[in-house]
Amino acid sequence: METDVLVVGAGPGGSAAAYHLARHGIDVTLLERSAFPREKVCGDGITPRGVVSLLKMGVDPSDPGFERVLGLRVYSRTAMVELPWPELRSWPDYGLVRTRHDFDAILAARAQKAGARLVERTEAVEPVITEGWVTGARIRSAEDHETPARSINARFVIAADGAASRFSKHAGVRRDDSRPLGIAARRYYRVGYHPGPWLESWLDLWEGDLQLPGYGWLFPLADGTINLGAGLLNTFKNFKDISAQRLFDAFASMLAPEWGFSEETAAGKTLSGPLPMGFNRTPQAVPGMLLIGDAAGAVNPFNGEGIAYAMETGEMAAEVLHEALIRDRPAIAATYPQLLKDRYENYFRLGRGFAKLIGRPAIMARATKHLVPRPKVMRFAMRMLANLTDGKDGDRQDRLIYLVERLAGAL
Numbered sequence: 001m002e003t004d005v006l007v008v009g010a011g012p013g014g015s016a017a018a019y020h021l022a023r024h025g026i027d028v029t030l031l032e033r034s035a036f037p038r039e040k041v042c043g044d045g046i047t048p049r050g051v052v053s054l055l056k057m058g059v060d061p062s063d064p065g066f067e068r069v070l071g072l073r074v075y076s077r078t079a080m081v082e083l084p085w086p087e088l089r090s091w092p093d094y095g096l097v098r099t100r101h102d103f104d105a106i107l108a109a110r111a112q113k114a115g116a117r118l119v120e121r122t123e124a125v126e127p128v129i130t131e132g133w134v135t136g137a138r139i140r141s142a143e144d145h146e147t148p149a150r151s152i153n154a155r156f157v158i159a160a161d162g163a164a165s166r167f168s169k170h171a172g173v174r175r176d177d178s179r180p181l182g183i184a185a186r187r188y189y190r191v192g193y194h195p196g197p198w199l200e201s202w203l204d205l206w207e208g209d210l211q212l213p214g215y216g217w218l219f220p221l222a223d224g225t226i227n228l229g230a231g232l233l234n235t236f237k238n239f240k241d242i243s244a245q246r247l248f249d250a251f252a253s254m255l256a257p258e259w260g261f262s263e264e265t266a267a268g269k270t271l272s273g274p275l276p277m278g279f280n281r282t283p284q285a286v287p288g289m290l291l292i293g294d295a296a297g298a299v300n301p302f303n304g305e306g307i308a309y310a311m312e313t314g315e316m317a318a319e320v321l322h323e324a325l326i327r328d329r330p331a332i333a334a335t336y337p338q339l340l341k342d343r344y345e346n347y348f349r350l351g352r353g354f355a356k357l358i359g360r361p362a363i364m365a366r367a368t369k370h371l372v373p374r375p376k377v378m379r380f381a382m383r384m385l386a387n388l389t390d391g392k393d394g395d396r397q398d399r400l401i402y403l404v405e406r407l408a409g410a411l
């Protein structure tokens with residue numbers, strides 16, 4: 001088999017990359033080890049940042065399967081504040097929620113419709129490396145491991161195989177342990193409680209009198225189901241002692257009993273997964289292969305958002321490879337890590353500092369106690385944490401954020 005670009009993994013990152021390549025008329029093969037629709041452990045929350053990437057793929061956000069959310073409702077133990085998404089030129093003022101079961105299938109179908117060749121139930125075992133250059137992959141049936149692996153040749157490969165990214169390890173990509181990693185668990189519930197058009201977020205989690213390091217979320221789906229979840233960062237002091245499941249259980253038991261979260265109203269099991277943050281994978285490109293999304297460790301360290309960053313990096317990788325292919329200059333692909341750096345490094349650097357800071361329970365406790373009751377401060381914090389600004393051309397808050405990011409980058 002031959003293809004111009006082989007994309008390994010059809011999550012939001014891989015499908016976005018395949019879509020944008022196919023739209024340019026590039027021959028692209030999108031390889032996925034499962035078959036759609038399939039489950040993916042996630043909070044299912046899409047901020048306005050993610051909405052932009054969706055619109056670029058021609059997805060209709062008014063489809064009734066999407067739940068529209070107008071912002072964040074934040075709880076601490078003693079206060080609650082509602083924070084509408086900011087009104088900006090660069091981003092819409094609404095977010096969405098949809099199960100990844102549906103969402104990923106929609107994106108893969110968009111890529112296919114644009115002309116990408118979607119190959120399901122097939123996994124990439126390892127890259128084929130010829131004289132130091134990734135020239136394809138060894139692939140095999142994901143269902144029948146007895147069938148011998150075969151090779152697929154590609155001029156470029158995109159590793160979009162998610163947080164574990166075993167595929168890229170064979171090409172020397174490794175985890176950078178100095179950068180943060182999150183772990184989170186979620187479960188679906190069918191309850192009477194509906195938070196309205198808000199993503200709810202709990203910043204104070206308690207197990208009796210013991211404050212646990214982490215946060216909880218409650219996201220509404222269009223059919224009335226709730227995605228309930230909790231997560232923590234490995235920068236937290238007691239990270240190794242506290243599992244995502246324990247955190248989840250503590251969070252679920254904090255919720256008002258009349259909301260009805262119980263074993264009886266649960267739909268499916270509690271499932272957990274990692275969130276690789278702040279580019280905790282390195283390098284983000286090797287000759288012939290670019291990494292995107294979770295495979296590149298591209299989750300936002302401020303808020304654990306990964307869908308938008310997977311789709312954005314997918315689009316960026318597609319644009320670079322399109323350029324390299326039409327100009328027949330493979331070296332252009334090597335500019336990709338610098339493009340990532342230009343776009344995200346200052347912000348992610350700040351986010352890595354933030355992750356370290358809130359990893360100290362005393363600081364986290366003081367911050368939630370004093371900041372949550374102050375809506376003005378929280379509105380500013382929300383822009384920063386969700387990376388929703390108009391940058392240096394925006395209002396005073398945006399210009400301040402821009403300045404802080406620049407300063408972080410200069411340190």
Ligand SMILES: Cc1cc2nc3c(=O)[nH]c(=O)nc-3n(C[C@H](O)[C@H](O)[C@H](O)COP(=O)(O)OP(=O)(O)OC[C@H]3O[C@@H](n4cnc5c(N)ncnc54)[C@H](O)[C@@H]3O)c2cc1C
Nearest residue numbers: 009011012013033043044045123124162273293294306307
């Ligand atoms: C509990 C939890 C909650 C989260 N909540 C949110 C949230 O609310 N909002 C948000 O924005 N982000 C959230 N995230 C992060 C988000 O899920 C990820 O950042 C996002 O899925 C990354 O997309 P991706 O395309 O890079 O990888 P993935 O979505 O992981 O997709 C990778 C794909 O590659 C396939 N694959 C893997 N290996 C191979 C192989 N060898 N060959 C072929 N195919 C392969 C997999 O089957 C999968 O389909 C959450 C994560 C967790 C764990």
